[in-house]
Amino acid sequence: MIIISPYAKALKxxxxxxxxxxxxxxxxxxxxxxxxxxxxxxxxxxxxDFRKNLTLDELGKLVDQCKTWISCDSFMQxxxxxxxxxxxxxxxxxxxxxxxxxxxxxxxxxxNNLVENQFLWWxxxxxxxxxxxxxxxxIESLNANFP
Amino acid sequence: xxxxxxxxxxxxxxxxxxPLTLNAIINQxxxxxxxxxxxxxxxxxxxxxxxxxxxxxxxxSIKGIAWEWVYAGKKGQHYIHQMANGMGFDWVWRVDDDAxxxxxxxxxxxxxxxxxxxxxxxxxxxxxxxxxxxxPTGKIELINREPNIQWSFIQKVKEVEHLHCSFLxxxxxxxxxxxxxxxxxxxxxxxxxxxxxxxxxxxxxxxANTWHFKNPNGGIRSESNExxxxxxxxxxxxxxxxxxxxxxILNGGMGDxxxxxxxxxxxKNPEIFTCFPDIVPGKSIxxxxxxxxxxxxxxxxxxxxxxxxxxxLENAYRKLYL
Numbered sequence: 334m335i336i337i338s339p340y341a342k343a344l345k346x347x348x349x350x351x352x353x354x355x356x357x358x359x360x361x362x363x364x365x366x367x368x369x370x371x372x373x374x375x376x377x378x379x380x381x382d383f384r385k386n387l388t389l390d391e392l393g394k395l396v397d398q399c400k401t402w403i404s405c406d407s408f409m410q411x412x413x414x415x416x417x418x419x420x421x422x423x424x425x426x427x428x429x430x431x432x433x434x435x436x437x438x439x440x441x442x443x444x445n446n447l448v449e450n451q452f453l454w455w456x457x458x459x460x461x462x463x464x465x466x467x468x469x470x471x472i473e474s475l476n477a478n479f480p
Numbered sequence: 481x482x483x484x485x486x487x488x489x490x491x492x493x494x495x496x497x498x499p500l501t502l503n504a505i506i507n508q509x510x511x512x513x514x515x516x517x518x519x520x521x522x523x524x525x526x527x528x529x530x531x532x533x534x535x536x537x538x539x540x541s542i543k544g545i546a547w548e549w550v551y552a553g554k555k556g557q558h559y560i561h562q563m564a565n566g567m568g569f570d571w572v573w574r575v576d577d578d579a580x581x582x583x584x585x586x587x588x589x590x591x592x593x594x595x596x597x598x599x600x601x602x603x604x605x606x607x608x609x610x611x612x613x614x615x616p617t618g619k620i621e622l623i624n625r626e627p628n629i630q631w632s633f634i635q636k637v638k639e640v641e642h643l644h645c646s647f648l649x650x651x652x653x654x655x656x657x658x659x660x661x662x663x664x665x666x667x668x669x670x671x672x673x674x675x676x677x678x679x680x681x682x683x684x685x686x687x688a689n690t691w692h693f694k695n696p697n698g699g700i701r702s703e704s705n706e707x708x709x710x711x712x713x714x715x716x717x718x719x720x721x722x723x724x725x726x727x728x729i730l731n732g733g734m735g736d737x738x739x740x741x742x743x744x745x746x747x748k749n750p751e752i753f754t755c756f757p758d759i760v761p762g763k764s765i766x767x768x769x770x771x772x773x774x775x776x777x778x779x780x781x782x783x784x785x786x787x788x789x790x791x792x793l794e795n796a797y798r799k800l801y802l
Contacts, residue, residue, distance in 0.1 A: 342733065389758055389759070407735065408733065408734045408735040408738075410735070411734075411735035411736075411738040411739055412734075412735070412738055414738075415738045415741065430790065430791075430792070431784075431789065431790070431791070431792060431793055431796075432735075432793055450785065451784070451789075452781040452782070452784050452785040452789075453785075
């Protein structure tokens with residue numbers, strides 16, 4: 334079983350968080366494994382098994398059972414890293430050298446896409462689908478690192 | 481040779497004591513590498529058009545002293561000093577806009593800038609002299625019971641725990657506490673005591689006399705709001721009460737708290753205030769606000785921005801708290 338955590342924290346402005354991966358539906362179609370989505374109420378459901386608003390204990394138990402996980406740059410990548418359960422992080426405008434963990438697989442399309450000031454609110458950055466890796470690259474990485 | 485920035489924060493004294501202060505700085509036997517005047521006036525003026533200032537600026541250029549006039553943000557002089565603190569110099573000599581240092585002050589302060597020294601101050605004297613027969617210790621615990629050691633001539637070098645008004649300090653190793661109000665009451669005491677707590681020597685030294693023309697008009701502390709003074713005094717007392725602990729304020733997201741957990745075991749005697757006590761146990765952020773005022777001093781994102789940070793978040797926490 335693979336966990337997906339598709340969304341970073343919602344922005345107060347209602348704009349799309351620039352860290353949210355735009356190709357989840359395509360990626361999900363390419364994954365040949367049971368998938369569990371985790372997140373919170375209000376987020377778009379992408380697979381049949383969507384577990385919302387889990388406690389940290391519940392999420393931890395689920396993470397311990399999974400083969401691996403895929404997320405954008407969000408709480409999930411830190412939480413799983415802390416449990417020594419490593420997975421794939423899909424980056425765009427935030428810097429994995431600052432906010433990531435080398436134990437995870439950090440897929441960043443191009444460092445030129447990183448915003449200059451990494452420490453402002455993400456409200457000021459527009460979402461741009463072109464700044465993320467394609468689903469095929471994610472699948473390649475998934476198969477290579479978590480066969 | 482270490483580079484020295486001289487910073488002067490000014491407000492309401494264009495035509496009174498500020499020219500005297502600038503003249504004294506220009507005529508130091510040791511030249512500063514740069515002079516920055518932080519203009520915190522409500523209605524700032526372009527002083528290049530004023531005769532006396534025009535001469536000052538020309539003399540600075542003739543003497544090869546870089547200078548800059550910065551219009552400040554009216555948030556209080558602690559913000560100004562923090563800006564100077566981060567300008568990339570080795571030492572900052574802060575001079576009040578009603579303080580008139582004798583010509584040898586900077587040289588004599590600079591003579592004591594050894595490796596383990598954090599700040600050096602001389603006498604700050606206001607006629608008529610009142611405290612010449614006192615023997616103050618310069619310890620923080622006695623701050624409300626003894627005159628400041630700088631208020632009388634200093635006969636020999638003495639290690640103290642805090643300084644006030646004008647002094648020379650090692651730049652970029654400790655931050656001003658930005659939690660104080662715009663009055664910034666006790667800002668320099670907290671700053672120098674912070675250097676002391678980090679293990680640096682704080683020295684009061686002889687033969688570095690500054691005459692303090694306490695001017696009831698204008699001044700960077702001209703804010704008269706007693707409530708703000710009271711708030712600052714409370715924040716000051718709380719910080720001193722917590723001075724044997726490392727205050728940790730976690731006001732970021734859940735992920736930030738998780739990363740911080742790796743640093744936590746290495747922090748000496750931490751007192752933690754947290755947004756997510758189920759991840760990092762501690763007291764509430766609301767309590768931290770009440771105790772210490774504005775919490776930007778501990779905001780890891782502001783710190784990383786100020787440090788132009790390129791390393792990991794975990795190492796940023798290490799820099800902030802270890």
